[in-house]
Amino acid sequence: MANLFSVEGKVAIVTGGLGQLGRSFVASLADAGAKVAVFSRRPIEQEALAELFPDHLDNIRVYVASVTDKEALEAATEALCAEWGVPHILVNNAGIDSKPNGAAEQNGPFETYPQKYWDEIIDVNLTGVMLCSQVVGARMAAEGRGSIINVGSIYGLVSPNQALYAYREKRDGVPFFKAVSYAASKSGLLNLTRYVATYWAPKNVRCNLISFGGVKTGSFDKEFIDAFLERVPMGRQAQVSEYNGVIQFLGSDASSYMTGSNVVVDGGFTAW
Incomplete structure (x- = not known):
């Protein structure tokens, strides 16, 4: 029986694919047999x-294209399609x-x-997702298939709890607040996802959102992590x-x- 969860032989694009989460997505998809194109705003040497x-x-390519630059996205997508064909996954x-x-x-x-x-x-976070979905999704729709996966956050579902950052004022003497723009951008992805999903449903192009919780990176203060x-x-x-x-599932x-x-993949954060 065929493996329902297989992405083998599929072509995927991962924007921001050289960052911590992006690298993990790229490696995981490549491990599973996909060909993966990284869209990055910065070039990278082959050695790196x-x-x-x-x-x-052999199964990874990097294209220099900022998600805020539609012309660069068009050029990168055209180059990818010429080499590997129209992507199955974005x-x-x-x-x-x-x-x-x-x-x-800032804070x-x-x-x-x-x-x-x-x-x-x-x-x-929002306009860039719209532009990438326009450019790549149009080609998917013309092929009659595709899956667009938007990476969101728990802060697109609930407001940041500013009490988690109260320790900063006690420690540094300066008030600190989680900024409004991140939460607003991730919340906007909810209805952008629904819009794209319903718009391209007749073309068999799916669009779903993942709302992630906290990720262990080692870059956060202990006081924040504990709270x-x-x-x-x-x-x-x-x-x-x-x-x-x-x-891989989506x-x-x-x-x-x-x-x-x-x-929602958040360890239960939004369940309380």
Whole structure:
């Protein structure tokens, strides 16, 4: 019997595929037999690429294309189609957030949050997903098949709990707030996903959202982690690899009747 969860022989695009989560998605899909194109805003030397993906160089390509640049996306997609054909899977993974140790105004009160930071994050996290879906999805629709997977967040479902960051003011003497732009951008993905799903359903192009919880990266303060985990029923953050399965599921025929859905993978965070 054929493996319902197989992505072998499929062509996938992963935007932001050189970041921590993106690298894991790329390697996982390549491990499963897919050909994977990374869309990255920065070039990478072949030697560095070989260090990241030592086992899959034959099945991985990197195209320089910012998700906010439609012309670059068109050119990268055309080049990919010329080599491997029209993609079967698009993982809209590229995203940015305010830097925890960035300028004070980036993480300051809502009342004075600068529009330039709002624009930067919305442009990548929401507009970028729309542009990638336009460019790649149109080609999928012409082929009569495809799966678009949008990478969201628990903060697209619930507001950030600012109490988790209260320790920063006690420690540093400066108020710290999780910025509005990230939550707004990820929430916007909910209805962008539904729109694309219903728009292209007659063309057999599916579109689903994954809302991820916290990921263990080693880059967060212990005070934040301790407070965050008190709100996670499973009592821990996800390992990066624990998100690979849902990517493969949504890219495979196992999810052939799923579209417009939001798959929450958060250790139970939003269940409380």
